[in-house]
Amino acid sequence: MIPVNGFEGQEIAILGLGRSGLSAARALRAGGAEPVCWDDNPAARSIAEAEGFVCRDLGHVDGFRGISRLIVSPGIPHLYPVPNPVVAAAWDAGVPVDNDIGLFFRSLAVEDWDDHGATPRVIAVTGSNGKSTTSALIHHVLRHAGRDVQLAGNIGRGVLDIDPPGDGGIVVLELSSYQTELARALTPDVAVFTNLSPDHLDRHGGLGGYFAAKRRLFAEGGPERAVIGVDEAEGRFLANQLSEAAVDARVIRVSSGQKLTGPGWHVFARKEFLAEWRKGRQIASIDLRGVQGLPGAHNHQNACAAYAVVRTFGIAPRVIEAAFHAFEGLPHRSQTVAEAGGVRYVNDSKATNVDSAAKALAAFGKVRWICGGLQKEGGLEALAAASGSVVKAYVIGREAAAFAMQLGGMETEVCGDMATAVARASADAEDGDVVLLAPAAASFDQYDNFEQRGEDFAAQVHRVLEQAGGT
CATH class of the missing domain: 3.40.1190.10 (Mur-like, catalytic domain)
Incomplete structure (x- = not known):
């Protein structure tokens, strides 16, 4: 741990008690500060309280009385699309706002x-x-x-x-x-x-x-x-x-x-x-x-x-x-999860936007593309330049049909869920094909995060191959 210096004896507020928030609270306490924590999630507050941290609703009137600084977790918006009410309250109280990265560099x-x-x-x-x-x-x-x-x-x-x-x-x-x-x-x-x-x-x-x-x-x-x-x-x-x-x-x-x-x-x-x-x-x-x-x-x-x-x-x-x-790559980033019958199965679940998906598609020759999810702003037009490698797209997500309609003249199949998409792509795949998960969309319509989506892809690939007698 790197103790946070410069706040000895001061009350420092922590907003958001995920990994970075709890880490910041521990490091501040190790440096002699007195963390005051808050998260809208009662379960997160319970975890902090079990470690001996004080939790106080910073959104209440006078919530920032005695507070020297507010440390905000990265997932909490502080300006756009609208400021978080606690951040806005810190502004009004004249309390400086920072995050764990700022604490790291100063300490x-x-x-x-x-x-x-x-x-x-x-x-x-x-x-x-x-x-x-x-x-x-x-x-x-x-x-x-x-x-x-x-x-x-x-x-x-x-x-x-x-x-x-x-x-x-x-x-x-x-x-x-x-x-x-x-x-x-x-x-x-x-x-x-x-x-x-x-x-x-x-x-x-x-x-x-x-x-x-x-x-x-x-x-x-x-x-x-x-x-x-x-x-x-x-x-x-x-x-x-x-x-x-x-x-x-x-x-x-x-x-x-x-x-x-x-x-x-x-x-x-x-x-x-x-x-x-x-x-x-x-x-x-x-x-x-x-x-x-x-x-x-x-x-x-x-x-x-x-x-x-x-x-x-x-x-x-x-x-x-x-x-x-000697570098094996990272999970969910152009990660080969299996090869069987001349077909390679690649998990690029981290390709959550159009640009990253286009780059993943451009890395391979004949692609059976599993895509879809919670679409981001900007449309899918930028994928056109990389679509030449796609033999067929297998679309997942709650809005799979609408997503598929944006893929132009590409052959598509609306599958809805990962199990169906992997099964259909595997059944269609020929020697030399790559079955690629590169969603070009966020995962939150069906999964908690892109890691969970990638793990589901890998699990479905192994299930299909086991049923087919592959390895």
Whole structure:
């Protein structure tokens, strides 16, 4: 645990008692603060009270009397689409609002760092798609290279639950826009922007607000190094803002699909080869074709970003290449769950928006596509460019028929539920086909989260194969 410093003897309010909220309460108590907790869910309050925390309805009149700061869990909106009433009450009371990420950065450095031979460093990764895989891949390569490294944030452990990093220790954080938009302290040593596509627009008041939340990681923190995906205009804009000159090596531009030119530091993937260029010369390359844990152009972009980050730590290209081959990928992200009869079954339940689903589709040849769920804003038009790989779509979700109607001239079958979709896709599949779950939608109409949806897909695949005598 990382104790939160600077609030000794003060009452600090915690709104939301999920993983991050409880973690923040524990870390504040360890640092000498007095947490005052609240969650609308009585079960969550009971858990906190069982740990000895005081729970008080912060929405009541004078709820913020004596409170020095409010810590808000990431799932609670503080501005759009409407401010949470407790957050609004904190504004009216003049109480500063923060989150656990802000607490982490203000409390990470401790006095014994002065005795370290190498100061601990923090890598923070944000973006619309690929940030989990990129974060996990950075962590994996650094561990493969023998570094002392921890993975936390939106993946792995809560940021305040990790051990204080030791001499030369490294912390890799995956940060969502919900986390970066509110944190009062954002000071990573290396910051990564993977890409941007429309998502969470209601939470951020539109695409501009969404990008602004991501941009705070760079504008507020002033990282020593910035690794920026430049395949969208927002990334090129951000890289330009952070650079003082074309040769500024503090900014590393990465891309999947285009060759990057110029005198700066570039890492890009084309035709399934990763290349590193500096000052107009190629420094190294890696053949990505045999890296099974990173299939498709979208994962090649993740590989480029991870490669760029670990190169700033002095890791040799040959060590990175070996680590890439040992990377198995993450659950629910282009995860192969079975192969039988020449058919590959791939779980990409994390593809919850149109852009990520399109990238998943583009990674494979003949696809029997399981899609559908709680549709997000923006429609499905962006999937048209990737639909050429789709042999047939099998649509699930409560509004499956309406979802299927938006898939244009594609052959579709309305299945409704996962069991039916997997059974029908498996029955239709031929040698060389990929049965791919890439929903292009949220899971909440039928599942608690995308993990549960992916687990159901895997379970249904194994059930169908067992019934067919497969393995």
